[in-house]
Amino acid sequence: MKVATIVGARPQFIKAAAVSRAFLDQSDIEELVVHTGQHFDAGMSDIFFRELGIPKPAAYLDINGGSHGDMTGRMLIALEEYFYKTAPDCVLVYGDTNSTLAGALAAAKMHIPIAHVEAGLRSFNMRMPEEVNRLLTDQISSILFCPTQQALLNLEKEGFTADGRAKVVYSGDVMLDAIQTFSSLALKPSVELPQDFLLATVHRAENTDDLVKLRNLVEGLNLIHSELAPVVLPLHPRTRNAIKDANLSLEVETIDPVGYLEMIWLLQNSGAVLTDSGGLQKEAYFCGKPCITVRDETEWVELVQVRANRLCPVEAETMLSYCTDVFGQKVNPRLDMFGDGRCSAKVVHAISQLQ
Known part of the structure; x- marks a missing residue:
């Protein structure tokens, strides 16, 4: 076959x-x-x-x-x-x-x-x-x-x-299979990183292609970085180009996109996750980390129901408030849901x- x-x-x-x-x-x-x-x-x-x-x-x-x-x-x-x-x-x-x-x-x-x-x-x-x-x-x-x-x-x-x-x-x-297979092989990225950081990823067109949302995202990330904890942001090429074209100033710790083993390490060592990714919502949960999702809805409704994930409007002060609420907390994942x-x-x- x-x-x-x-x-x-x-x-x-x-x-x-x-x-x-x-x-x-x-x-x-x-x-x-x-x-x-x-x-x-x-x-x-x-x-x-x-x-x-x-x-x-x-x-x-x-x-x-x-x-x-x-x-x-x-x-x-x-x-x-x-x-x-x-x-x-x-x-x-x-x-x-x-x-x-x-x-x-x-x-x-x-x-x-x-x-x-x-x-x-x-x-x-x-x-x-x-x-x-x-x-x-x-x-x-x-x-x-x-x-x-x-x-x-x-x-x-x-x-x-x-x-x-x-x-x-x-x-x-199958992503549960993957993280169980590869989590023990997690690799620290070969760049200097702050301690007690918040991990962020942004790449969806609904956020990067909407100038108002993009400005609010950048403002929110900068605010979290200055008021709560250093933000580590593996910068997606689409997001990098959108921020450059909009002439916005991003004041967080940006790094190049990372592989899966490095992303697992970042998840394992973060205080919380802020993302618009579908997959990273689950990966955060599998790693026992709270997640804030800057979207109006999610296909992974189970994570919202068990309060491991929280949907967040793309507003700077709200992003800071939601991240402050969960930063440093532990999530006890019920893997049997997946x-x-x-x-x-x-x-x-x-x-x-x-x-």
């Missing part, structure tokens, strides 16, 4: 690292990793393959930049061509990026079964490109792997389990049953 795994962005590399290890235990499956190039910066891409032992990509498409439609369209053309050449028996996609949707669409047009890891997540905000991507991918997938019971419930409400249009599997979250740490094996086993 031949499985084409489509990746292109940081969270997908982490998930693929866990599942690819499980593929190695299935001798009758050949995995072909296809890197779309969506994240092309070495600090956002290459380092993950080196650190996590992800198989060398069978194909690198080098597609990045441009609008969502332009990027997705170019990926669709290239992936269709690759599938014609390699004839995979299944296409495996992760999450909710443009790479996810392009891989699913190309496979669906060619009647290739699609396996979607991290299915059923919903923010219920159709202005988010990620929400559009995940909804459409779920609709055309053959196997839907749900990371949480809430994701399973979302699919049930949408009729997936009643009409049998796809096989729905509660697998748990599976049993054997999620990747369940994914691979279900895919192997397609034949």
Whole structure:
């Protein structure tokens, strides 16, 4: 059996690292990793393959930049061509990026079964490109792997389990597998860092492309840095360019993007996390750190319900207040909310049953 795994962005590399290890235990499956190039910066891409032992990509498409439609369209053309050449028996996609949707669409047009890891997540905000991507991918997938019971419930409400249009599997979250596998290998970044710092990441277009929100974010980060604790910010290329174009002054400890092992170290040694990332909300929880999410909604509602995560308006004083409330606190994670740490094996086993 031949499985084409489509990746292109940081969270997908982490998930693929866990599942690819499980593929190695299935001798009758050949995995072909296809890197779309969506994240092309070495600090956002290459380092993950080196650190996590992800198989060398069978194909690198080098597609990045441009609008969502332009990027997705170019990926669709290239992936269709690759599938014609390699004839995979299944296409495996992760999450909710443009790479996810392009891989699913190309496979669906060619009647290739699609396996979607991290299915059923919903923010219920159709202005988010990620929400559009995940909804459409779920609709055309053959196997839907749900990371949480809430994701399973979302699919049930949408009729997936009643009409049998796809096989729905509660697998748990493969990112739990990844952090359990790699947390003992955490690496301190090779830069000087302050003690008792707050870890921040900002990259979503809803924050970086809205000038009012971007100004408020920069003001809030600067305020937290001066009033509460040093802020360490691995600076995403999109955010760096947006801040530069807006001529804003960022007065926190910025560092280059880091690999997964360095990010785990930063999480383990931080006093709290402020982010707009979906994946980092969970990683903070797995590491026992409180999280403030500068978004109006989250697809990981479980973390809000157990008060490990708090949604925060993009307002400077509110950001400072929320971070002050939780800084230095410990979170006791209930990992069973995200599976049993054997999620990747369940994914691979279900895919192997397609034949």
